[in-house]
Amino acid sequence: MDLPSAADEGEPGSKRQQTSYAFPVLIFLCSLSIVIACNGNRKNETDAPAKRQQHLTDSLQQAKRMQQLADSITAIKKKATAKKKIYLTFDDGPNKGTLNVLNAVKEEQVAVSFFIVGKHVFDSPAQQAVWEQLKADSAIELCNHSYTHALNRYTKFYNDPAGVVADFRKSDEKLDFNNHVVRMPGRNAWRIDSIRVTDIKESRAAIDSVHKAGFDIMGWDIEWSFDHKTFAPDTATGIILRRIRNMLDAGTTRTPGHLVLLAHDQAFQKEEYVQQLLDFLKELKGNEDYEFIMAGKYPGVRGY
Numbered sequence: 001m002d003l004p005s006a007a008d009e010g011e012p013g014s015k016r017q018q019t020s021y022a023f024p025v026l027i028f029l030c031s032l033s034i035v036i037a038c039n040g041n042r043k044n045e046t047d048a049p050a051k052r053q054q055h056l057t058d059s060l061q062q063a064k065r066m067q068q069l070a071d072s073i074t075a076i077k078k079k080a081t082a083k084k085k086i087y088l089t090f091d092d093g094p095n096k097g098t099l100n101v102l103n104a105v106k107e108e109q110v111a112v113s114f115f116i117v118g119k120h121v122f123d124s125p126a127q128q129a130v131w132e133q134l135k136a137d138s139a140i141e142l143c144n145h146s147y148t149h150a151l152n153r154y155t156k157f158y159n160d161p162a163g164v165v166a167d168f169r170k171s172d173e174k175l176d177f178n179n180h181v182v183r184m185p186g187r188n189a190w191r192i193d194s195i196r197v198t199d200i201k202e203s204r205a206a207i208d209s210v211h212k213a214g215f216d217i218m219g220w221d222i223e224w225s226f227d228h229k230t231f232a233p234d235t236a237t238g239i240i241l242r243r244i245r246n247m248l249d250a251g252t253t254r255t256p257g258h259l260v261l262l263a264h265d266q267a268f269q270k271e272e273y274v275q276q277l278l279d280f281l282k283e284l285k286g287n288e289d290y291e292f293i294m295a296g297k298y299p300g301v302r303g304y
């Protein structure tokens with residue numbers, strides 16, 4: 001993807017640029033103070049000492065104000081050049097696509113979070129083996145996506161807030177997640193710090209209960225969805241990349257500068273779709289404006 005390459009605060013060149021900008025300002029301010037002070041001394045040789053002292057005080061205060069201005073400009077520049085954060089999240093594993101996703105993200109060395117369905121871990125020895133592999137991998141993050149995934153009967157599930165909390169707790173106890181981040185099954189809901197979003201209002205009480213139980217709930221800004229019959233990703237790589245760029249540029253994500261992408265392990269069962277994922281990751285990585293962050297580091301998520 002050919003995006004404009006804004007200066008990167010993490011690059012040595014940018015730091016040199018900021019340093020080289022601040023240093024002449026400092027030199028200028030110091031020189032100004034000395035010149036003003038000297039002029040004051042010459043002009044006011046006959047002045048009272050108190051008046052000369054006042055000139056010096058005024059000059060120093062002016063220098064201080066200019067330094068504060070220079071600091072503000074540096075801070076604004078730093079903020080403007082901060083990298084945009086992308087949270088790649090893969091839901092519903094472990095299943096047939098999970099290892100493919102794991103291998104792809106390891107190959108490309110990008111940080112991702114898998115939102116795990118507890119029941120899927122225990123559905124078969126093969127899925128349990130995948131879970132063990134995920135659990136042993138310190139380069140990824142594992143988050144709670146409920147135990148039953150509502151058995152895909154969402155209305156019934158969300159009508160029982162206590163049952164929903166118990167479902168998340170069961171997954172937490174059995175799988176021992178090392179963070180508080182969860183995702184509601186079948187709902188794009190948020191309860192992180194001041195972000196409170198409920199997509200389907202009938203589910204509000206249950207979602208609030210999960211949050212009150214100590215979980216931070218992450219929804220998503222954009223979904224890379226898939227065809228539930230063929231399991232093929234239903235959006236071309238170029239289109240999903242363009243949507244990501246547009247949202248970040250327009251500042252329309254839940255938190256400006258931070259974008260959460262939802263994808264599903266199941267969509268990457270076949271080799272051709274795995275290649276699509278690899279292409280996608282390569283393109284994102286190639287943009288120096290972006291960096292990949294795990295869900296537990298999202299702004300406002302409570303520490304563990």
Ligand SMILES: [Zn+2]
Nearest residue numbers: 091092185186
């Ligand atoms: Zn799900």
